[in-house]
Amino acid sequence: MESVLPAVFPVLLAGGEEASGLADMLHQYLSQNIADSPEKLLQARRLQGEVVFRAAEDEEVSVRIHFRGDGISVEHGSAAARGAPNLTTDFISVAHLTTGEEGPFALLLRRKMRVSFSPGQMPFLVQVLRFMQVPPEFRAEKSQGWKWWALGVGAAAAAGGAYWAFYLQ
Numbered sequence: 669m670e671s672v673l674p675a676v677f678p679v680l681l682a683g684g685e686e687a688s689g690l691a692d693m694l695h696q697y698l699s700q701n702i703a704d705s706p707e708k709l710l711q712a713r714r715l716q717g718e719v720v721f722r723a724a725e726d727e728e729v730s731v732r733i734h735f736r737g738d739g740i741s742v743e744h745g746s747a748a749a750r751g752a753p754n755l756t757t758d759f760i761s762v763a764h765l766t767t768g769e770e771g772p773f774a775l776l777l778r779r780k781m782r783v784s785f786s787p788g789q790m791p792f793l794v795q796v797l798r799f800m801q802v803p804p805e806f807r808a809e810k811s812q813g814w815k816w817w818a819l820g821v822g823a824a825a826a827a828g829g830a831y832w833a834f835y836l837q
Contacts, residue, residue: 677702677709682743690723690762691731691744697766698733698740701802711799713737717792718752724782725758735796753785753793768802 679702681687681695701708715735723729732752734741755772757765761780764770775781776797785793 677712678739680739680741682741687742687744688729688731690721690729690759691742693762693766694721694731694733695742698742701799702740705803707803708799711795712740715792715795715799717789717796719793719796720752720754721762722754722756723759724756724761727756751786753783753789753796755781755783757781765800766802771801772797773801 679695679699681691683691687695698712702712712735714737716737718732718734721731721733728745730745732741732743732745734743757775757780761770761775765772765775770778770780772781776783783793
């Protein structure tokens with residue numbers, strides 16, 4: 669017998685209009701991820717706990733994300749999660765994360781994101797980081813600008829060669 673998951677999985681933004689840009693960006697990202705991917709919905713339902721995102725540009729800007737299994741709440745500047753794992757990164761890296769240009773593990777490896785946690789929080793933190801990855805089918809395409817540049821260089825070289833061959837010989 670197949671289990672049916674309810675379609676409603678609330679991702680609430682505490683403070684609404686008063687929330688920081690970081691809180692709003694993370695709220696939109698989480699809402700979209702869950703709405704677009706049944707796999708992400710299942711992952712979100714398995715998460716129980718809190719994590720804090722901090723802005724590298726201003727340590728005072730923080731966002732608490734509370735995973736409850738039946739929903740997620742996103743709250744700007746909450747002190748309630750002092751013992752929770754902390755992820756610190758800059759706004760550009762958060763933008764890259766939310767568009768799928770870079771995953772959370774890549775940000776960690778490139779030292780664009782710092783993490784502080786206790787050893788007992790490691791399993792939860794790994795689950796959160798896996799959940800934060802944008803599914804491959806929704807990732808932003810990597811820039812294809814290099815192809816246009818190569819095409820332009822090739823066309824210029826061909827035109828130069830043709831000019832040299834026909835007019836300078």
